[in-house]
Amino acid sequence: MxxxxxxxxxxxxxxxxxxxxxxxxxxxxxxxxxxxxxxxxxxxxxxxxxxxxxxxxxFAGKPLEVKPIADDNDIHVTTVELVQPKQPEKAAAPAAPNEKPKQNLPPVVAPTPQADPEPKPDENPGTANSGTPGTGTTPTPGTSVIATTPASEPENTGTEALPTRLLDKLPEFPGGMNRFYAYVGKNFARPEIEDMKSARVVVSFVIEKDGSLTDIKVGRDPGYGMGKEAIRVLKALKEKWEPGMVKGKPVRTLYSLPITVNME
Structure with missing residues (x-):
């Protein structure tokens, strides 16, 4: 026990x-x-x-502190205020001389600007980029026509086409010239050409008193059907211009339009 x-x-x-x-x-x-x-x-x-x-x-009442993780690939966005460029002021129309020229020579159209005996400001600089995405066409500056006659105003018979520098009021396209350039760039069918970055076509036309386009011609044709395409685009335009004016009356106006076709 x-x-x-x-x-x-x-x-x-x-x-x-x-x-x-x-x-x-x-x-x-x-x-x-x-x-x-x-x-x-x-x-x-x-x-x-x-x-x-x-x-x-x-610990329930304390907020959780989450520390940010440093990332070397952070994207920093900086806001930049762009300053709008000032539009150049149009020069006043040259006053018509009192004396008439001794010889009434018809103006000669020059596809590219040439020196006048008395240089005068171009009232229609026409600097606009009409190239729209996918078209590759850009009308270049200098859409007005430079005549090689003296700067004095010839007698207007009402039938001859005058260059823009002799007008009191320039022709205007509905919506502005930028809209006209955009129309050309959008509707111009560029050809498929290898080993060519760009080509330049120069066409001239007359803006009639009723605002229609006539006498469409190709002053410079690089080939590949670009001249015919430029004529087709201008003939297909249905809207009419506001005609140029001299002394309050509509006149026929001669215009030149260089078109640069980008192949890339």
Missing amino acids: NHVSIFERKWLDVVFDGKNKNYGAYQLRLQNPRTTIAALFYGFLFLSGAAGILALSS
Whole structure:
């Protein structure tokens, strides 16, 4: 009896010898080790859960600070204010001289600007880019015609076409010259030519008193059907111009239009 440990099952058998082992005390003592271990485990689990809840509640009111990650590929956008260029002022129309010229020579159309005996400002600089995406055509500056006659005004018989520098009021296209250049650039079908970056076509035409275009000619044709295409585009124009004016009366006006065709 002295050698029996209270932690062994033999101790229970000695104590409950001859007694009803189905009684609750025997079962409690028999399951005591397992019950004690389970109680310790659940107690530790409860205490750990309570401590975790307290720790989380202490951080719940604080906002999370997210530090930005440095990126070497950041794109920095800088706003730049563009200054609109000032439009050049049109020069006043030259006053008609009192004396008539001794010889009434008809004006000669020059496809490219030439020097006059008395240079005068061009009232219609015509610097506009009519090239639209996909067309590759750009009318170049200098749409007015430069005549090689003296700067004095010839007698207007009403039938001859006058250069723009002799007019009191220049012809105007509905919507402005930029709209006319845009029409030419949009409708000009460029040919497919290899090893050629650009070509230049120069056409001339007469703006009649009623605003229609007549006498359309090609002054410079690089070939490949570009001259015919320029004539086709101008003939297909349905809108009429406002004619040029001299002394308040409409007159026939001679115009020259250089067209640069970009092949790229």
